[in-house]
Amino acid sequence: MNTNPLTLEAHNISKSFGNIQAIRDISLTLARGEMLGILGDNGAGKSTLMKILTGYHQQTSGELLVNGTKVMLSSVDHARSFGIECVYQDLAMINTLSVYHNMFLNREILRRGPLPLLDHRAMRKKAEAALEDIGVNIPSVDVEVGALSGGQRQAVAIARAVASQAKILLLDEPLAAMGAREAALIIALIERLKARGDVSMIMIAHNYAQTLDVADRVMMIQRGTCTFEGRSAETSAAELFDIVRREYQANRVQG
Amino acid sequence: MTSRSAAQPGLASTKSHWHHLLLRFIVRAPEASIAVVGIILLVAFEVLSPNFLTNANLSTVSQFFSPWAIIACGEIMLLICGEVDLSVGQVFAFAPFVMHFTAAAGLPLFAGVIVALLVSGLLGLAIGFITVFFGVASFITTLGAMLLINGLTLTLSGGFPIDTPSTPLAAILGGWNYSEVFWAAFIALVLHLVLRNTRWGLHTIAVGGNPTGAAEAGIHTARIKMGNFVLCSVLGGFAGILNAFHVTSIDPNAGGANVMFLAIASAVIGGTSLLGGSGTILGGFIGAAVLGILQDGFTLLGINAFTFDIITGAAILITMITNVQFAKLRLRNRI
Ligand SMILES: Nc1ncnc2c1ncn2[C@@H]1O[C@H](COP(=O)(O)OP(=O)(O)O)[C@@H](O)[C@H]1O
Numbered sequence: 001m002n003t004n005p006l007t008l009e010a011h012n013i014s015k016s017f018g019n020i021q022a023i024r025d026i027s028l029t030l031a032r033g034e035m036l037g038i039l040g041d042n043g044a045g046k047s048t049l050m051k052i053l054t055g056y057h058q059q060t061s062g063e064l065l066v067n068g069t070k071v072m073l074s075s076v077d078h079a080r081s082f083g084i085e086c087v088y089q090d091l092a093m094i095n096t097l098s099v100y101h102n103m104f105l106n107r108e109i110l111r112r113g114p115l116p117l118l119d120h121r122a123m124r125k126k127a128e129a130a131l132e133d134i135g136v137n138i139p140s141v142d143v144e145v146g147a148l149s150g151g152q153r154q155a156v157a158i159a160r161a162v163a164s165q166a167k168i169l170l171l172d173e174p175l176a177a178m179g180a181r182e183a184a185l186i187i188a189l190i191e192r193l194k195a196r197g198d199v200s201m202i203m204i205a206h207n208y209a210q211t212l213d214v215a216d217r218v219m220m221i222q223r224g225t226c227t228f229e230g231r232s233a234e235t236s237a238a239e240l241f242d243i244v245r246r247e248y249q250a251n252r253v254q255g
Numbered sequence: 256m257t258s259r260s261a262a263q264p265g266l267a268s269t270k271s272h273w274h275h276l277l278l279r280f281i282v283r284a285p286e287a288s289i290a291v292v293g294i295i296l297l298v299a300f301e302v303l304s305p306n307f308l309t310n311a312n313l314s315t316v317s318q319f320f321s322p323w324a325i326i327a328c329g330e331i332m333l334l335i336c337g338e339v340d341l342s343v344g345q346v347f348a349f350a351p352f353v354m355h356f357t358a359a360a361g362l363p364l365f366a367g368v369i370v371a372l373l374v375s376g377l378l379g380l381a382i383g384f385i386t387v388f389f390g391v392a393s394f395i396t397t398l399g400a401m402l403l404i405n406g407l408t409l410t411l412s413g414g415f416p417i418d419t420p421s422t423p424l425a426a427i428l429g430g431w432n433y434s435e436v437f438w439a440a441f442i443a444l445v446l447h448l449v450l451r452n453t454r455w456g457l458h459t460i461a462v463g464g465n466p467t468g469a470a471e472a473g474i475h476t477a478r479i480k481m482g483n484f485v486l487c488s489v490l491g492g493f494a495g496i497l498n499a500f501h502v503t504s505i506d507p508n509a510g511g512a513n514v515m516f517l518a519i520a521s522a523v524i525g526g527t528s529l530l531g532g533s534g535t536i537l538g539g540f541i542g543a544a545v546l547g548i549l550q551d552g553f554t555l556l557g558i559n560a561f562t563f564d565i566i567t568g569a570a571i572l573i574t575m576i577t578n579v580q581f582a583k584l585r586l587r588n589r590i
């Protein structure tokens with residue numbers, strides 16, 4: 001087995017889309033079983049960083065290490081082969097498909113036999129078991145995802161990532177556009193996952209207090225660069241607000 | 256939740272419970288409503304016209320709608336993944352000429368059929384490639400392809416119809432009265448299975464339902480779209496070949512926008528959404544049959560073609576509206 005305590009490392013990652021530089025020289029580490037919270041304004045580059053870690057985008061420069069080995073993640077499938085799973089901000093859910101189809105999207109179970117036919121029964125059963133396993137309640141796995149509430153959809157998306165043996169789970173704004181009650185359910189779900197200890201997580205969020213509460217460490221991304229990094233226990237929300245305000249004022253003076 | 260609240264005691268609510276179940280069946284099984292329409296039309300025309308349910312007329316009806324039923328299968332796959340092919344009616348006319356000239360060059364006719372289908376597939380691939388990689392809306396790409404392929408057909412044929420080559424295969428390939436409808440039913444069944452029970456079908460729905468989401472899940476959306484363009488084009492070419500053997504002549508003006516339009520109309524009245532992400536092959540097949548029955552029944556009753564167009568147009572508008580309403584109901588989880 002691998003003895004490296006760090007499951008994921010990023011060194012000086014930059015990414016440009018044409019002449020827009022979305023992120024610049026971002027480095028991060030993630031230890032096994034750890035949870036890292038990422039904070040930052042809209043358009044700061046958080047999702048872009050996530051999408052590089054999942055192989056959806058490729059970095060323009062910088063390197064990634066998974067379990068201490070340097071890798072160039074060339075596709076989503078490639079990242080998945082290292083146990084990296086992401087719950088995207090838009091959830092990557094297909095509203096017109098049922099919950100169980102969504103949970104097995106692009107990982108479908110096929111029937112035995114000469115023809116490559118879908119095994120709906122097996123997928124339905126496994127989807128039910130996976131949802132129950134992490135305590136997610138929905139009316140039925142046959143319901144179309146479009147008919148679920150925002151929180152239910154988020155929970156299904158997380159269950160999907162967990163059920164696919166995620167070792168590194170990336171959550172992009174799992175609490176966005178959600179009422180307080182639903183947010184509390186999702187936080188409880190994330191805490192249950194963390195307690196199991198077999199999955200390392202990176203979560204993007206906007207609420208400083210919530211993030212400091214669930215994450216072991218937090219980092220702040222502003223205008224594509226990392227402006228703060230520290231342990232949650234040694235960081236206060238006031239401190240984070242201060243960083244944001246200072247950066248904002250500095251840019252006002254420049255601009 | 257809804258089923259629980261509907262299952263209250265009392266006579267009145269039992270009745271509304273049944274209404275609810277019926278409504279749910281119709282919304283959930285989009286094929287059901289068009290099938291009901293089809294049966295009503297069958298009964299109506301049988302009552303109004305003594306010649307309707309005769310062997311001769313049934314074979315006429317089946318030959319009538321089979322071309323657009325076959326093409327509808329391809330259009331449905333494309334519509335579900337968020338695209339459309341307006342040029343398939345031109346491939347319908349082009350493919351039989353490719354078959355004829357391949358055979359005339361000395362190859363066996365069977366090889367001509369294969370070459371014609373391959374060429375149809377290549378046309379679909381080119382259309383798909385331009386659509387996907389240059390980001391042109393398929394409405395535009397295939398509008399251009401429509402003219403281009405028609406030009407190819409006219410150039411190849413010199414603008415004149417020719418006789419379909421004779422072959423022992425002719426009976427299977429559309430010569431026998433019921434062979435076209437057998438092919439149409441076979442293709443519809445296979446594609447229904449593909450849509451509901453294979454990864455290809457599921458990914459086709461996913462790509463149309465949420466293109467970004469599908470890509471983030473690792474689905475190769477370009478491959479799915481291009482594959483369905485190829486499929487639709489091959490089906491268009493195949494329907495054209497069957498038609499050539501059935502009418503025993505190859506006509507540069509066969510098919511065209513008319514057969515394409517009827518195919519898309521069949522898809523839509525059968526329950527396929529023009530917005531992508533949902534649809535049904537069996538519904539489209541029944542939709543194609545309904546349009547055939549309507550057209551034939553009106554002819555028997557002596558009602559003219561203009562009236563037929565008015566009714567088809569109105570039927571499409573009405574189904575579009577109900578489809579949109581049903582989709583809203585389903586999303587709100589009301590049914
Ligand atoms: N695919 C893309 N093409 C071009 N620009 C992009 C793309 N994705 C993100 N960007 C740009 O990169 C910047 C960072 O975006 P994003 O990572 O989504 O921010 P965040 O998730 O922090 O809100 C934005 O300016 C955005 O417009």
Ligand SMILES: [Mg+2]
Pocket residue numbers: 046047048089172
């Ligand atoms: Mg984002």
